[in-house]
Amino acid sequence: MKALPFLKSLGYLLFLNLLIKPLWIFGVDRQVQNVVGPQTYGSYFALLSLTYVLSFFADAGLTQMVNRQVAAGERFGAAQLLRVKGFLLLGYVALVVLFAGLSGIKDWALLWPIIFIQALTSFYVFLRHLVTAHQLFATDAVLSVIDKGLMLLIFLPLLYTSFFPHFVSIFTFVYVQLGCTATAITVALIVLVKKGVLQQQGSTAPVASRTVLPFAFIILLMSAHNRLDAFLLLRLRPDGAYQAGLYAAAYRLLDAGNMIGYLTASFLVPFMAKHMENKLLVQATVLASRLGLLVAGGVSAAFVVVFAAPVQALLYPQLPGQALPVLQTCIAVLPAYLLLHVYGSVLTAAAQLKSFIFLLLGAFITNLLLNLWLIPLYGALGCCVAALVSQYAVALATFVMATRKINMDYGLRSLAAVVLTVAAAAAFFYAGRQNVLNPFWCLLMAGTGAVLLLMAYIPAFKKHFVSSL
Numbered sequence: 001m002k003a004l005p006f007l008k009s010l011g012y013l014l015f016l017n018l019l020i021k022p023l024w025i026f027g028v029d030r031q032v033q034n035v036v037g038p039q040t041y042g043s044y045f046a047l048l049s050l051t052y053v054l055s056f057f058a059d060a061g062l063t064q065m066v067n068r069q070v071a072a073g074e075r076f077g078a079a080q081l082l083r084v085k086g087f088l089l090l091g092y093v094a095l096v097v098l099f100a101g102l103s104g105i106k107d108w109a110l111l112w113p114i115i116f117i118q119a120l121t122s123f124y125v126f127l128r129h130l131v132t133a134h135q136l137f138a139t140d141a142v143l144s145v146i147d148k149g150l151m152l153l154i155f156l157p158l159l160y161t162s163f164f165p166h167f168v169s170i171f172t173f174v175y176v177q178l179g180c181t182a183t184a185i186t187v188a189l190i191v192l193v194k195k196g197v198l199q200q201q202g203s204t205a206p207v208a209s210r211t212v213l214p215f216a217f218i219i220l221l222m223s224a225h226n227r228l229d230a231f232l233l234l235r236l237r238p239d240g241a242y243q244a245g246l247y248a249a250a251y252r253l254l255d256a257g258n259m260i261g262y263l264t265a266s267f268l269v270p271f272m273a274k275h276m277e278n279k280l281l282v283q284a285t286v287l288a289s290r291l292g293l294l295v296a297g298g299v300s301a302a303f304v305v306v307f308a309a310p311v312q313a314l315l316y317p318q319l320p321g322q323a324l325p326v327l328q329t330c331i332a333v334l335p336a337y338l339l340l341h342v343y344g345s346v347l348t349a350a351a352q353l354k355s356f357i358f359l360l361l362g363a364f365i366t367n368l369l370l371n372l373w374l375i376p377l378y379g380a381l382g383c384c385v386a387a388l389v390s391q392y393a394v395a396l397a398t399f400v401m402a403t404r405k406i407n408m409d410y411g412l413r414s415l416a417a418v419v420l421t422v423a424a425a426a427a428f429f430y431a432g433r434q435n436v437l438n439p440f441w442c443l444l445m446a447g448t449g450a451v452l453l454l455m456a457y458i459p460a461f462k463k464h465f466v467s468s469l
Contacts, residue, residue: 017263020145020152025256028155030249030315032173035159038245038319042234044170045248046241047111049230050103051096051118056220058092058122059085063129063215085126089119103235113174120181121147127188129266131195139191144263147184151177214353221360225390229371229383236375246323247380249316250330257300257334261341264289268342272349279407286346287411291418293338295450298422303446304331306429307439329384335422336391343395343402352405359401363394421450 033041062084096115105111124147131140154176158164230247234240268289275281304311305328312319312327347356367390374382403410425446432442 016141016145017259020148021259022256023152023156024148025252025259026315028151028159030252031159032155032168032170033245033249033252034316034318035168036170036173038249039241040170040245041248042241042243042245043107044110044114044174045251046230046234046244047105047107047114048118049227050100050105051111051114052227053220053223053231054096054099055092055118055122056216056223057095058089058119059126059216059219062088063122063126081130085123089123092119092122110170110174113171113178117174117177117181120178120185124181124185124188127185127192130192131188139195140266143184143188143191146187147180150180150183154180214357217357218348218353218360221357221364225360225364225367225394226387228368229375229386232371232375233380233383236372237379239379243379246319246326247330247383249312249319249323250327250380250384253304253311253315253327254330254334254337257297257331258337258341260296261293261338264293265341265345268345269349272346276350276406282346282406283408286342286408287414290339290342290411291414293342294335294415294418295421297334297338298418299425299446299450301331301334302422302426303429303439303443304328306426306433307442310439323380326380326384329381329388333384333387333391336388336395339395340391340398343398346402346406346408347398350402350406352402355401355405356398359394359397362397363390366390366393425450 062081093115096111096118100108100111128140128143131143155168155173158168158172230244230251233244233247237243268285272282272285308324308328312324316323344356347353367386370386370389371383374386376382378385402408428446429439429442432439
């Protein structure tokens with residue numbers, strides 16, 4: 001696959017997700033929290049985080065392994081993969097039930113549907129990765145928004161019209177999610193059958209644990225690093241549900257910004273695994289992805305930090321002023337997330353998994369120790385400070401290690417351009433706040449400037465691609 005079709009497919013994926021998923025995050029998920037209240041939503045968010053962390057067992061690295069190795073030319077029998085995946089999903093359900101029981105969880109009526117949502121989501125992601133591993137990027141772009149698109153069709157009328165008064169509850173929310181995810185799985189299976197992916201024959205040998213386990217460790221460590229803190233809030237604070245609600249409100253913006261990084265990484269791994277021998281092409285792809293993600297993420301984070309008060313007033317009018325530092329500190333982590341996506345994808349595609357696991361393990365231990373210290377003292381803000389330290393540490397370490405491992409250029413001029421752009425945007429936002437300018441006009445002007453910067457980079461970007469193909 002050449003670079004231009006890759007970029008077109010990536011652009012299509014980003015367009016669809018930027019159209020649908022922000023509506024889901026801010027139009028549905030956010031409004032559900034506003035309707036049910038921070039404490040009820042906080043309980044849901046904490047339980048969701050627990051099931052998310054343990055979801056490593058629902059996949060055990062199978063999806064990432066298949067994604068990379070099929071893209072690199074290896075073959076697996078579809079029937080074998082589906083059997084392994086089914087076994088892992090059953091084990092996952094048993095593991096969550098055991099862990100929840102040992103942790104003293106009482107809210108089983110809410111936990112059960114969340115468990116099944118996570119199990120079905122894991123299966124759906126697995127099916128989508130079969131699509132991307134076979135380089136069917138445009139097809140995956142459509143599949144990536146089906147479940148959330150269905151949620152929008154159902155929940156927007158429930159939340160924003162007067163025809164369904166008092167119908168929205170946290171239980172309505174989780175059971176509709178369950179149904180929409182099941183429907184999306186059905187569509188994905190139909191697509192895979194029509195594309196002939198499920199009929200393909202491959203190796204009948206069992207999937208080796210030594211092949212899968214490194215990917216499982218990566219998923220476990222990243223999940224625990226990113227999401228365990230919400231569950232710790234619930235268990236370590238008397239007001240844990242409320243603090244988890246404050247954290248969920250801030251994390252929603254971080255998650256929305258991180259969406260582009262996650263989607264880019266889902267394309268980068270199979271693309272780079274397929275073209276790893278072409279160093280110039282890999283380097284051009286990495287540097288272009290890094291520039292776009294860090295400029296977008298850095299400018300967005302700067303906007304939220306400077307204009308936190310009007311952003312919170314718009315999105316969460318019921319939250320108190322004490323939530324502002326949580327919002328500001330949480331969103332400041334976004335550039336670290338994005339940098340880790342880019343260079344974590346490089347290490348994964350280059351099969352440098354032991355190095356990546358070593359870095360992630362150090363970051364997780366740091367984050368856990370900081371959370372155990374800071375959560376009892378500062379609640380949700382403590383989670384954000386812990387993330388700020390550990391995420392930037394692992395992102396920078398991964399950047400250095402990945403660049404050295406595959407002998408890439410650091411792209412220091414590109415990094416300097418990112419730093420100067422974000423600093424200029426932050427100064428512009430601060431001046432706008434001091435002069436009582438409309439925050440969203442400020443964002444529009446800063447965003448336009450960032451786009452012009454990226455457009456100025458396009459000629460050099462194209463030249464680099466042409467020389468590398």
